[in-house]
Amino acid sequence: MIRQGPVIDRDTVYRGPDEAGHVFLTFDDGPDPRFTPQILDILAQASAYATFFLVGKDAIRFPSLVRRIAQEGHEVANHTWSHCHPWTISSRVARQEVSCASAALSDILGRSPRYFRPPYGRLRRSMMDKARELGQTVVMWSLSAVDWGPWGGPARIARRLRSAKVGDIVLLHDACRGHNRPWETVRVLAGFLSELHYQNLIPSLFEKTTVGAEKAAMIPEGHADRAEELPKNARTFSSRSGQSES
Ligand SMILES: [Zn+2]
Numbered sequence: 001m002i003r004q005g006p007v008i009d010r011d012t013v014y015r016g017p018d019e020a021g022h023v024f025l026t027f028d029d030g031p032d033p034r035f036t037p038q039i040l041d042i043l044a045q046a047s048a049y050a051t052f053f054l055v056g057k058d059a060i061r062f063p064s065l066v067r068r069i070a071q072e073g074h075e076v077a078n079h080t081w082s083h084c085h086p087w088t089i090s091s092r093v094a095r096q097e098v099s100c101a102s103a104a105l106s107d108i109l110g111r112s113p114r115y116f117r118p119p120y121g122r123l124r125r126s127m128m129d130k131a132r133e134l135g136q137t138v139v140m141w142s143l144s145a146v147d148w149g150p151w152g153g154p155a156r157i158a159r160r161l162r163s164a165k166v167g168d169i170v171l172l173h174d175a176c177r178g179h180n181r182p183w184e185t186v187r188v189l190a191g192f193l194s195e196l197h198y199q200n201l202i203p204s205l206f207e208k209t210t211v212g213a214e215k216a217a218m219i220p221e222g223h224a225d226r227a228e229e230l231p232k233n234a235r236t237f238s239s240r241s242g243q244s245e246s
Helices: 036-045 063-071 091-109 125-133 154-161 182-198 211-217 224-229
Strands: 022-028 050-054 075-078 137-139 169-173 205-207 236-238
Touching: 022 036, 036 050, 036 063, 036 182, 050 063, 050 205, 063 075, 063 091, 075 091, 091 125, 125 137, 154 182, 169 182
Parallel strands: 022 050, 022 169, 050 075, 205 236
Antiparallel strands: none
């Protein structure tokens, strides 16, 4: 199934808001020195912003690439330490998968990730609890490019992406892992970004802030000193967890 329902768990985000003209691109499984730089170049050409869910053990192998993602205004997020299937490990290891990746990304960037996505999109209570304990919102997706496996050819990926609508959280991959085909993602990405542009859909970042702090939300963390230089589409939105009681 490509599309998922709007909200299954109250604190898990599956879609962004419909009203603001934004879509939310997410790239999973990196960093990968073969494909992540190409994707960053294409995003930069289109002045588009995305969230990269990184695997901790690869992040520490390529820390300069992690820093580049952040320095170019994108969001660096937690995709576990080693990308184990959440249902095949003990609760203790599941929690460690979240906390170790979080520590690795914090060490590289000097700040903690704000978002977590479980590998294979498999929700596991111990992982989600750990992520929330660390202040990370669990983010899934509403539209998958299916840029992997036998249905991951460029024409099919492009066709799926053409169905993106306002508020969609789009799942893509920027790394070789399992059956991923990130080279196909690279091939179709510029065309997809052009189509979003013609539809007045803005690829944007999530932001965990209150609605009243919209101005602060427009400034990527650590870049407050050059906020005036940010292009207009560096906008973000308040996630559901920002409105929960915790
Ligand atoms: Zn993954």
